[in-house]
Amino acid sequence: MALSEFNLIARYFKQAQLSNAHTRLGVGDDCAIYNVPQGFELALTMDTMVEGVHFLPGCAPEALGHKLLAVNLSDLASMGAEPSAVLLALTLPAVEEAWLASFAQGLFALAQRYHVDLIGGDTTRGPRTLTLQALGLLPCGQNLRRSAAQPGDVICVTGNLGDAGLGLKIAQGGFASPYADTALTQFYLPEPQVAAGLALRDLAHACIDISDGLVADLWHIADNSAVAAEIYWETLPLSQAVQHYIATTGDWQLPLVAGDDYQLCFTISPEKLVDLNIAYWVIGKVTAGAGVAVYQHGVVQQLNRRGYEHFSA
Template sequence: MSGEFNLIEKYFVGRQKQRNDVLLAAGDDCALVQVPQGLSVAISTDTLVAGTHFLEDADPALVAHKALASNISDLAAMGATPAWVSFALTMPEPDEVWLAPFCESFFSLADYFGIQLIGGDTTKGPLSLTLTVQGLVNPEKALRRNGARVGDRIYVTGNLGDSKAGLDVILSAQQEDKPYASELEQRHYLSSPRVLVGQALLGLASSAIDISDGLISDLKHILKRSNVGASIDVSTLPVSNELVQFLGSAEQAQQYALSSGEEYELCFTVPEQNLGAIESALAHCGTQITCIGQIRPEGMFEIHTQGKALDWTLSGYDHFN
């Protein structure tokens, strides 16, 4: 048996209890799954590359959490229930010292969300991870990007900006002495996919997206698909006290909140008639939500603080810049 198959058998096979809808998992040319009647499969694929999404010497347990959590977040943005994941791993050489903590973290998070590894691949090359997650959702209720309408309120979950500050710490040793540097670095890696929030929003939210490239960039995807504009009050942006202390000013924290990528919080819009139902629907989720603005007519996009216009020039993350 080759080293590749030894690694697969040791670290990836038989690590989880099999879901009832998995007819055949790893060990054959394809996995076989069964989709419950009335539901559709939501599918998302993402790649993380060493040197681009994480440093090569990063803690493999943190890398595993980030890789899987970021993909589950895509399912959350559609209101889908996580079900299955396929995983392709490319690494320069078999490295069990790296794989052991990686797999421990990966399967711990997978089990928490009830998502089963059903297949994948391993190959030799520069370190990279490609995951394809699949979830189940009623196609008539699935959250999309094209449903926002003028007058809808714009909400976000959690706090924003911490991930960008954490990345600052990772990339520059000079940042390590700032207040809360260690906590913010951890938050960069350890996001919490808002699966319960996404499910609670079904039938209430008019559109949704997860914040992976920065609020200001991801919100514009909703605006483009829905043919609308937006007005954002930056004074309402949820920023942590740790972020303000780290940066030294509330204004810079607000700018981080608008531009920070890899947050994996949700941005969603809610029609006025559903505003009263939102807080009660999300009460069991234990997740903070904040209204940060309102949908406006197409072509309008303004950032202001309590009505005072701001001329900030900000952009989110671009994989090719």
């Protein structure tokens, strides 16, 4: 017996208890209702993951549920917003109850850590396509934009670069590593830098999350802020896994161009660094001009590609 759409939604995605103080109405009516508290405005983002493009068929549904939410919370973090609620559009080829239960488990485990409610969405039949829309709260007028970098700023990241990209290579059988676990965990179960985003809100200038690759995402900051960015390769924070990969293959560009790390990249006045109570690495500086330059041993390097873009030739 097939489950109807409505039973499906109710069984797996209707929370027994709402956990966000501002949710007025969750799943089950034509709309959800959310009450933005006075003095705050709403940050909104939406990301899609397509089977065969963003994840491989057969990928563990629990990891997909986690990652779909994580990439959206990462966008909120990069604006300095506090996550509050999400809507989910699930397109699935068939009713697979085990898949749904596992997917929901991965999503809710992460959601509950941030008091994020699933308040609505849609369930349709078709090629597996997962879209999540996330809401977050920002004090009115306070946010971190791509356009706010200033010459004189230093450029920082919140953690290691390249692990997710290495994880993808390992998952696809393209590399064997004694440190596979680190890289695979970073690829399948990225941790959104929510606390860092909140800490940066009052201190940093520009901020972006590294989803397409450090250099590609830094180009967005440079373009939108009408400034230039310099990166010093030797300062990039690299895990043992990525250090081993580079030493073995010579592919030093991985941490610059690999996507999916979901660390934050931000620019900040150097004198504000002492006030930052989060982990960070200074990797470069903002200057007048345009574009992104990567220095290695003091020499500007050419990259094979900027990073990951859909629809690129």
